[in-house]
Amino acid sequence: MARLNDDNVRLAIETIARYPRPRSAMIPLLHLAQEQDGHVTNEAMAHIADLVGATPAEVWGTASFYEMFKFEAVGKYVVNICGTMSCALMGADELIHHAEERLGVHVGGTTPDGLFTLERAECQAACTEAPCLQVNYRYRFRVSTESFDSLVDDLRAGRLDGEIPAHGTLATVRQQIPAGRGVGAVAPESVVSNPDWFDGKAAL
Amino acid sequence: MSGPSGTWQHAPGFWEGDRPRIVTSRFAHADSHTLERFLATDGYAGLRRALAMPAAEVHGEVRTATVLGRGGAGFPAGTKWGLAPEGVWPKYMVVNGDESEPGTYKDRLLMERDPHQLIEGCLIACYAAGLSQCFLYVRGEMALAQERIATALNEAYAAGYVGRNILGSRFSLDIVLHWGAGAYVVGEETALIESLEGNRGMPRLKPPYFPAAIGLYGQPTIVNNVETLANLPWIMRNGASAYTAIGTATSPGTRMVAVSGHVARPGVYEIVNGTTTFRDLIYGDEFCRGIRDGNTLKAFVPGGGSAPWFTPDQLDLPFEASRVGPAGSMLGSGAVMVMDHTTDIPRAALTLTRFYAHESCGKCTPCREGGTWLERILSRVVDGRGTMEDLDQLMEVGQSICPGDFPHASSSDLGLAAVPFPYKMTTICFVGPSAFVPVHSALTLFRSEFEERVSRRTRIPVRAVAP
Ligand SMILES: Cc1cc2nc3c(=O)[nH]c(=O)nc-3n(C[C@H](O)[C@H](O)[C@H](O)COP(=O)(O)O)c2cc1C
Ligand code: SF4
Ligand code: FES
Numbered sequence: 001m002a003r004l005n006d007d008n009v010r011l012a013i014e015t016i017a018r019y020p021r022p023r024s025a026m027i028p029l030l031h032l033a034q035e036q037d038g039h040v041t042n043e044a045m046a047h048i049a050d051l052v053g054a055t056p057a058e059v060w061g062t063a064s065f066y067e068m069f070k071f072e073a074v075g076k077y078v079v080n081i082c083g084t085m086s087c088a089l090m091g092a093d094e095l096i097h098h099a100e101e102r103l104g105v106h107v108g109g110t111t112p113d114g115l116f117t118l119e120r121a122e123c124q125a126a127c128t129e130a131p132c133l134q135v136n137y138r139y140r141f142r143v144s145t146e147s148f149d150s151l152v153d154d155l156r157a158g159r160l161d162g163e164i165p166a167h168g169t170l171a172t173v174r175q176q177i178p179a180g181r182g183v184g185a186v187a188p189e190s191v192v193s194n195p196d197w198f199d200g201k202a203a204l
Numbered sequence: 205m206s207g208p209s210g211t212w213q214h215a216p217g218f219w220e221g222d223r224p225r226i227v228t229s230r231f232a233h234a235d236s237h238t239l240e241r242f243l244a245t246d247g248y249a250g251l252r253r254a255l256a257m258p259a260a261e262v263h264g265e266v267r268t269a270t271v272l273g274r275g276g277a278g279f280p281a282g283t284k285w286g287l288a289p290e291g292v293w294p295k296y297m298v299v300n301g302d303e304s305e306p307g308t309y310k311d312r313l314l315m316e317r318d319p320h321q322l323i324e325g326c327l328i329a330c331y332a333a334g335l336s337q338c339f340l341y342v343r344g345e346m347a348l349a350q351e352r353i354a355t356a357l358n359e360a361y362a363a364g365y366v367g368r369n370i371l372g373s374r375f376s377l378d379i380v381l382h383w384g385a386g387a388y389v390v391g392e393e394t395a396l397i398e399s400l401e402g403n404r405g406m407p408r409l410k411p412p413y414f415p416a417a418i419g420l421y422g423q424p425t426i427v428n429n430v431e432t433l434a435n436l437p438w439i440m441r442n443g444a445s446a447y448t449a450i451g452t453a454t455s456p457g458t459r460m461v462a463v464s465g466h467v468a469r470p471g472v473y474e475i476v477n478g479t480t481t482f483r484d485l486i487y488g489d490e491f492c493r494g495i496r497d498g499n500t501l502k503a504f505v506p507g508g509g510s511a512p513w514f515t516p517d518q519l520d521l522p523f524e525a526s527r528v529g530p531a532g533s534m535l536g537s538g539a540v541m542v543m544d545h546t547t548d549i550p551r552a553a554l555t556l557t558r559f560y561a562h563e564s565c566g567k568c569t570p571c572r573e574g575g576t577w578l579e580r581i582l583s584r585v586v587d588g589r590g591t592m593e594d595l596d597q598l599m600e601v602g603q604s605i606c607p608g609d610f611p612h613a614s615s616s617d618l619g620l621a622a623v624p625f626p627y628k629m630t631t632i633c634f635v636g637p638s639a640f641v642p643v644h645s646a647l648t649l650f651r652s653e654f655e656e657r658v659s660r661r662t663r664i665p666v667r668a669v670a671p
Binding site: 018019020021023024025026027028030031052054061062063065066067068069080083084085086088089090121122123124125126127128129130134136137138139170171172173174175176177178180181182183184185186188191192193194195196197198200201202203204 | 384
């Protein structure tokens, strides 16, 4: 699989329609591609380029700026351990060292069974719960070496399958604008006035 | 304590008590994120009141309340909205939910725990300022926040709180959930707009200084922080005068502050603006209850990783920009990081400098090169491979990013007077200077720790080998 499949094309078209300019949907579409294949393929980027009216090089230019996009296969679980100040003060370096030993890979590496990719991450906005980590962007807080080990065991045994989807899936709930409820996006040059409710009178 | 999805929950009772709660009032409820709980606790009542008034009056109410921006710069929201030119349309709102400044943890909580409050705030702001569409940009790594907001928006659209003819009125507005993909600098408002246009998230050259003039697609665009907007429903329900009755005239209301590091009870607290002091927050019984294990305080970062450091000398300063600025730092994004006496200061500084060096977008040379230099030199000092010259070199590299006097706190021990905030800079945004902040603070206030590191080094003399 490489180009977006039919379901995802439908989602892509729906997403693009929410923005005044199609190109604004580029990052959400890249996430969709990553959700489909676990990482972003060249074929998917070319397809996205067609969908939003950009060149493949422009899509690559944008995609390569953002750390969450992976361009080759990564583990089913990407484990991001925060190493920024608050976590470092609470033992993040020791935790990262322990994780490297436990998983048998260095930071940046993927285990031979393709299950885990280990990364050192930057502040995850959970600084009061240090040291913390994310598995596929789902949090674990105040992680000790013991709780890290049991997390790895649980993931290996599939006990967290319900809570933590494979890498690529971010939010499991999507925004849906019911037909007839949305205002609809209009290209800025096609807007000819302020919104009609903005006329100096109360709206209600 | 772990809750659903491993989400850390503050201990029972944490959110109760009689301190004023403007933005965290629903956090004591386990179902605070649902529409049902929201409606049972005054939800969308502020919006209803706003829509019964002409937009200009709503804008006036927010202007009078003086809601200082909570994203870092502290610019009053009502004033910012007024910077958008009249007679230019469409205008847009971009909500900054990219929270990633080291130490900062409040917007995520507001998005996960009370998404409807944020949605109500967005609606009030867009109504008051006559904005045509609202984009809610959530940090990519926050899967739960994205889910909670998506669910809340779906509920709100279905129930007529967002979309066409909101509450049966003439007011119509779409709110689009958008999410990022991992880049700290995208939190800078012009980079946020670039990212939302589908580009690499690099800050734009200034001027124009405010996207309120030229922003998304070149149109006037208001960028506000999540917490800033979360204040609006309360203000519309209770009035600006109730808001300004809390806190001080220059810093009204409350603000959320995350306290992390070596305190006995780290957590996110809603404190009274302008009057609560760092001592109250770090030592107070209702807040952090002192330093862990009965240790002593060595230093603290008062406003997120970009803020110059304070020491116990500054504990009695209140959360008031006009007091903290002259003392050499800033309140920034409401993030206090506490270091006790066991802290290895050069190493702590490195964790921040590494962050900013790593997050440089590469657009300006002093940041791209300087940040990396700072990180490399500091790394070798921390590893015991540094020299005395390295310490001077650190300051010299910093001077190329921020020429002239650099802000720092006073120190009674060292007989130092404060140099007030802010600094001069040679870069487009604050990422470059922020790489230097921890280096400068640590070297100025704790130089002996660096010198000790350097002199412990075993010197291997390097001589030219004679041919
Ligand atoms: C490097 C950098 C990162 C920033 N990150 C954030 C952020 O994550 N969230 C945020 O709200 N503001 C952030 N800001 C501040 C924004 O540029 C902007 O001032 C703010 O979103 C405006 O909202 P406010 O007026 O409501 O505070 C950042 C600024 C800089 C220079
Ligand atoms: S200061 Fe750094 S992050 Fe900011 S625009 Fe310049 S290079 Fe990019
Ligand atoms: S420093 Fe680790 S979450 Fe903020």
